[in-house]
Amino acid sequence: METKYLVIMEVSQKQAFIFSSNELKDNVTNSAIIAKVTSPEFFEEVIKDKNIYNTNKNIVYSGGGHTVLVFDTEEQARTFVQIITYHVMKYYEGLELFAKQLKCEGKITEKDLKQLSQELEVKKSKRKSAFHQGSFGIEALKNENSKISKEIKNKILKEEKDKNKELMPDDFKSVEEFAKLGGSKNKSNFIAVVHIDGNAMGKRVEEFRKSMKRKSWEEYRKAQKTFSDSIDKDFKNAYKEMAEEVKKAIGNEKLKELNLEDKNFPVRRIITAGDDICFVAEGRIGIECAVIFLKKLAQQKNKQDKKQYSACAGVAIVHQKYPFYRAYELAENLCSNAKKFVANLDPKNEKISGVVSAIDWHIEYGEMKESLEEIREMYQIEDQNDPSQLELRPYIVEAPLYVKEKEHIRLYENFKKLMRGFSDEEISYARGKIKELRRYLKQGEESAKYYMKTNLIDELGLIGYQGIYEEIIYKGVGSGKSLEEKTFIETKDRKKRCLLFDVIEAIDTFIALDEE
Numbered sequence: 001m002e003t004k005y006l007v008i009m010e011v012s013q014k015q016a017f018i019f020s021s022n023e024l025k026d027n028v029t030n031s032a033i034i035a036k037v038t039s040p041e042f043f044e045e046v047i048k049d050k051n052i053y054n055t056n057k058n059i060v061y062s063g064g065g066h067t068v069l070v071f072d073t074e075e076q077a078r079t080f081v082q083i084i085t086y087h088v089m090k091y092y093e094g095l096e097l098f099a100k101q102l103k104c105e106g107k108i109t110e111k112d113l114k115q116l117s118q119e120l121e122v123k124k125s126k127r128k129s130a131f132h133q134g135s136f137g138i139e140a141l142k143n144e145n146s147k148i149s150k151e152i153k154n155k156i157l158k159e160e161k162d163k164n165k166e167l168m169p170d171d172f173k174s175v176e177e178f179a180k181l182g183g184s185k186n187k188s189n190f191i192a193v194v195h196i197d198g199n200a201m202g203k204r205v206e207e208f209r210k211s212m213k214r215k216s217w218e219e220y221r222k223a224q225k226t227f228s229d230s231i232d233k234d235f236k237n238a239y240k241e242m243a244e245e246v247k248k249a250i251g252n253e254k255l256k257e258l259n260l261e262d263k264n265f266p267v268r269r270i271i272t273a274g275d276d277i278c279f280v281a282e283g284r285i286g287i288e289c290a291v292i293f294l295k296k297l298a299q300q301k302n303k304q305d306k307k308q309y310s311a312c313a314g315v316a317i318v319h320q321k322y323p324f325y326r327a328y329e330l331a332e333n334l335c336s337n338a339k340k341f342v343a344n345l346d347p348k349n350e351k352i353s354g355v356v357s358a359i360d361w362h363i364e365y366g367e368m369k370e371s372l373e374e375i376r377e378m379y380q381i382e383d384q385n386d387p388s389q390l391e392l393r394p395y396i397v398e399a400p401l402y403v404k405e406k407e408h409i410r411l412y413e414n415f416k417k418l419m420r421g422f423s424d425e426e427i428s429y430a431r432g433k434i435k436e437l438r439r440y441l442k443q444g445e446e447s448a449k450y451y452m453k454t455n456l457i458d459e460l461g462l463i464g465y466q467g468i469y470e471e472i473i474y475k476g477v478g479s480g481k482s483l484e485e486k487t488f489i490e491t492k493d494r495k496k497r498c499l500l501f502d503v504i505e506a507i508d509t510f511i512a513l514d515e516e
């Protein structure tokens with residue numbers, strides 16, 4: 001009976017390592033370090049002996065900060081782990097790398113791979129066998145991973161820049177400072193931290209592995225690599241296509257409000273590791289960039305299982321000086337909230353997450369809350385007898401028609417249409433009154449209606465209620481003509497939510513990137 005040895009290597013505390021600094025250049029470099037030390041290229045660079053490591057023979061799959069390998073003998077597996085972990089410990093202090101080995105007798109199956117991952121998680125939870133753990137300095141503003149030599153950092157940053165060119169539009173420069181994304185101190189000094197994560201990818205991996213049950217190990221290994229490589233490539237393609245849309249918007253002068261000097265590009269990739277994506281953008285285009293990414297991703301198809309993708313996005317819009325690690329955590333939590341929203345669209349349908357993409361966001365004005373739950377408490381109506389919420393988000397970005405018909409209110413296209421209406425030149429003179437409406441919406445529907453009628457802008461309720469389904473002529477706003485309107489509506493989760501607040505809140509931090 002043939003015996004093989006599986007090895008999994010994974011970087012732990014990835015976010016703490018990447019975002020240990022408030023400097024964009026450091027975040028980019030730290031992310032590139034993680035990608036490097038778990039890559040086949042790195043293994044070849046460190047281990048010159050092909051009897052110990054050979055990419056074509058030993059790699060099962062690699063990506064997302066971890067790698068699975070297979071070896072013929074226990075000695076080979078042990079030697080490989082010793083060399084790589086020693087090298088990482090010596091030259092990449094602050095990086096926490098875990099490895100786990102599993103002996104497999106007979107044909108390797110999906111159960112073996114699952115067991116390998118489970119045993120690694122047990123090892124990580126004990127945290128006693130970590131090869132190294134440095135100071136992550138989450139609260140620090142400067143990079144705490146400073147014990148990695150400048151020579152190594154500069155080399156990795158150069159390699160990262162070369163890779164980034166493949167995902168960047170021609171004739172533009174990647175920025176290394178948040179201030180160069182296009183913000184302006186006098187007008188808009190926000191950045192958007194975007195976290196995107198593939199939906200139901202764990203289940204998809206399980207389904208793929210089950211489909212390969214009757215295949216030989218070599219067939220499985222080849223298919224697994226194709227499957228993983230395609231995920232990585234498809235998510236990168238979505239990013240690249242999104243970046244091209246931003247380039248097009250710049251060319252069409254839609255972003256003339258941004259302060260873009262020296263051909264600086266207003267979006268910067270930080271993480272593109274499989275289905276785990278993080279990028280930062282100038283604050284006013286962050287929501288649209290995330291939405292375009294989700295739309296472009298839905299058009300990709302995996303080379304191995306021939307299925308398309310869905311994902312969720314969280315967008316934290318914060319001031320440039322806001323602690324970056326907290327901004328990323330907020331973006332992660334917003335992404336998770338969007339995933340919960342998708343799952344609850346049809347709790348009995350386990351496959352719903354695989355076909356729906358959604359987005360959630362928050363615009364931070366300095367209220368340093370500990371959790372998203374605390375943040376959303378601020379969006380409750382002030383009247384304790386009124387359980388209504390001000391925010392309508394998360395929103396559905398991509399979904400089959402039957403889902404959109406079921407949840408026809410919380411569609412991103414409705415938000416966009418309403419934003420377009422509120423930004424119409426015909427009602428631009430009422431912009432100050434519209435912004436002031438936020439305060440009255442907070443007091444409840446009746447208070448908001450009274451304010452709108454008093455200020456001759458009660459037609460906004462009509463725009464919010466009907467304008468998302470049919471075209472509205474905005475010339476009536478400000479005339480005082482009485483029309484049937486609604487400012488709050490009950491959504492499928494049986495909560496009453498405001499139709500107008502999301503748009504009013506975002507009106508100064510939103511620029512549409514499409515042609516309309």
